[in-house]
């Protein structure tokens with residue numbers, strides 16, 4: 001198989017997209033089937049639980065594994081199209097990659113690590129090093145050009161990796177869990193710097209992450225995959241407000257249920273009924289935040305319209321609060337203050353009453369016009 005003979009830039013990018021791909025990859029019994037387009041300057045976060053296919057997608061884009069089907073075009077150049085026997089080797093793709101553990105060459109200085117890509121693109125040693133020095137200065141490492149990776153901190157190594165990826169002026173920048181190896185403090189600073197550099201990148205960026213904060217801070221759009229398929233995609237506000245699967249709900253921290261609405265009542269698929277503030281009819285999702293769930297030692301009287309007995313299955317710290325996991329007619333997460341937890345003397349196995357006001361629930365149609373995988 002060969003690269004597209006029409007060469008780089010031969011066709012205009014369709015509809016203003018830099019990346020126009022439909023990634024189909026079979027790995028044993030697993031199939032990735034991921035349509036993916038990214039516009040110039042856009043940052044898309046690819047999220048999903050373990051085994052969803054994120055790494056497979058990244059490797060397919062980088063040319064490390066071939067597509068089984070579909071196609072991949074970048075900046076108007078057909079890189080991969082098994083139906084037409086087109087395939088392009090990694091080094092001929094206009095792609096920069098920041099790997100999770102950076103994969104810097106240990107025997108090369110920061111400067112030569114960054115100059116490596118431009119050199120392979122055909123720049124003279126002098127020009128490649130000039131470009132590398134410019135990029136290292138941009139990421140704040142002008143003083144560290146002659147350091148070997150073992151003498152760099154985690155945050156500095158991450159910035160060398162970013163400079164190395166951007167120095168090839170890629171049409172597509174791939175970031176694989178770029179902040180995962182950093183401690184919390186360094187992660188905060190590095191995330192802010194990364195945001196700055198991504199804003200200046202005119203190509204497409206795909207960020208693979210497990211961390212919803214990285215996604216929310218860095219991405220313009222989220223694409224969420226489970227078991228190789230897109231289950232939801234959209235801008236951060238839409239996905240956060242209207243999660244459509246348990247994974248997405250957990251990711252954005254909401255309690256989410258599916259059911260059938262008849263006015264202010266929603267009968268959930270397991271038979272439990274919730275009273276909601278909004279009126280709806282037909283298939284719906286009901287969501288409420290863990291902070292909307294109140295816990296009481298006895299059945300509460302008065303305003304909350306939804307109450308049920310619930311048994312504590314787990315308690316974790318969650319920011320300044322505690323997140324309490326509860327089992328019962330529905331499983332639910334509740335956020336409460338340490339003071340309230342002490343007052344209630346919360347312990348795993350304890351049964352108490354959970355309450356949610358109807359006005360705290362959000363209801364939205366199950367068949368919303370989002371790009372959601374059709375059920376088979």
Ligand SMILES: Nc1ncnc2c1ncn2[C@@H]1O[C@H](COP(=O)(O)OP(=O)(O)OP(=O)(O)O)[C@@H](O)[C@H]1O
Pocket residue numbers: 027028030048049050051052053054055056057
């Ligand atoms: N070399 C391989 N051969 C066969 N199957 C594989 C291979 N590598 C991965 N898989 C399978 O492909 C599926 C997707 O794996 P992948 O690593 O892409 O998921 P992921 O979303 O990146 O997961 P994680 O978040 O755990 O890294 C999994 O079911 C995995 O078992």
